[in-house]
Amino acid sequence: MYLGSHVSFDSKEQLLKSVKDAISYNANTFMFYTGAPQNTNRCIIDDNKIKLAYNLMKENGIDLNKVICHAPYIINLANDLDPSKYDFSINFLKQEVNRVNKMGVKYLVLHPGSSVGIERSKALLNISNAINMVLSDNCDVMILLETMAGKGTECGINLDEIKTIIDNIKLKDKIGVCLDTCHLNDSGIDISMFDYYLDEFDKVIGIDKIKCIHINDSKNSISSHKDRHENIGFGTIGFTNLINVIYNKRLESVPKILETPFVGENKEFPPYKFEIEMIKNKEFDNNLIEKIIKYYK
Ligand code: FE
Numbered sequence: 001m002y003l004g005s006h007v008s009f010d011s012k013e014q015l016l017k018s019v020k021d022a023i024s025y026n027a028n029t030f031m032f033y034t035g036a037p038q039n040t041n042r043c044i045i046d047d048n049k050i051k052l053a054y055n056l057m058k059e060n061g062i063d064l065n066k067v068i069c070h071a072p073y074i075i076n077l078a079n080d081l082d083p084s085k086y087d088f089s090i091n092f093l094k095q096e097v098n099r100v101n102k103m104g105v106k107y108l109v110l111h112p113g114s115s116v117g118i119e120r121s122k123a124l125l126n127i128s129n130a131i132n133m134v135l136s137d138n139c140d141v142m143i144l145l146e147t148m149a150g151k152g153t154e155c156g157i158n159l160d161e162i163k164t165i166i167d168n169i170k171l172k173d174k175i176g177v178c179l180d181t182c183h184l185n186d187s188g189i190d191i192s193m194f195d196y197y198l199d200e201f202d203k204v205i206g207i208d209k210i211k212c213i214h215i216n217d218s219k220n221s222i223s224s225h226k227d228r229h230e231n232i233g234f235g236t237i238g239f240t241n242l243i244n245v246i247y248n249k250r251l252e253s254v255p256k257i258l259e260t261p262f263v264g265e266n267k268e269f270p271p272y273k274f275e276i277e278m279i280k281n282k283e284f285d286n287n288l289i290e291k292i293i294k295y296y297k
C-alpha cells in the first residue's frame, strides 16, 4: 500500500523538506505543492536538493513513481472571459509541469477550474484546450484531473464532465484522474457504495486512469457541494467507508494521500502520523485528536 499525506515544501530545502516531513509521518509516499497553493511565487528548483531528496527517499523506501505534486488553486483553465488571465493560467501551468519534470515527479494534480459566467460546455472545452497547450511528448509528467465537490461553478464534478475533458485531450497517455473522497461525497456519491462508483468509473473512463486518491473525511453531508475536509473517521463518510476505499483491491497500486485538517487550538499540528497509524491498524481511535495534541505540545 502507498499511503502518505500532503507535506510542506520550502524555498530553502525544497523537495528534501517534503521527504523529511513524509518520513516523520511514517509515510511511504507524499504530495507537495511547489510553493504556497494560493499564490504563484515559486523558487528555482535546485538540482542538489533533488539529489539529497532522492538519497533520503531511497534510504526510506519511498518510490519516486508514487510521489504527487499539486498545482496551485489559482490556476483556472475553465474561464477565458479575460484572455490575459486564461493565458496566465496556461503559462503558469506550463512552468509548473517543467518544475515537476525537473524533479522527476510523474504526477501533477490539477483542479479543472470554475466556469464563472460562461456556458458549461465551453468551460469544459477551455480546460481541454489549455491542457493541450501544456502537455508535450518530450515531457514525462501526467496531469491528473481532480474530481470536485461542486462548490460554486467548479467543473469536473461528475464522470460525464471528466470524460468530456479527457475526450478532447490529444495526448491521452498524459492525462489521468485523482479521486477525492470528500469531494465525491459532497458532489453526491455515496462512499459506502464505493465499488458501484468504481464500476461506473470503469465503464465511462476506465479504472486505469485513476492515479491518485485523496483520502479525506467530510464535514458536510452527501450532495452538500461544500468541500470542507475532516479528519479520518470524524466526519460524515466515516472510518469504515474510508478504510474500504484505502484497502480496495482494484486500487492497490494507487497512492493514497491524506489532506485532512491540522488539529489544535490554532490548527498547528499535522494529524498525518497518527492517522496513518490508525489506518494501518484498521481500528478507529476516538481519542486521536487529543493524542496528536499531546504528542506535539
Ligand atoms: Fe485538490
Ligand code: FE
Residues within 6 Å of the ligand: 146, 180, 214, 259
Ligand atoms: Fe483533494
Ligand code: ZN
Residues within 6 Å of the ligand: 180, 182, 183, 227, 228, 229
Ligand atoms: Zn477539497
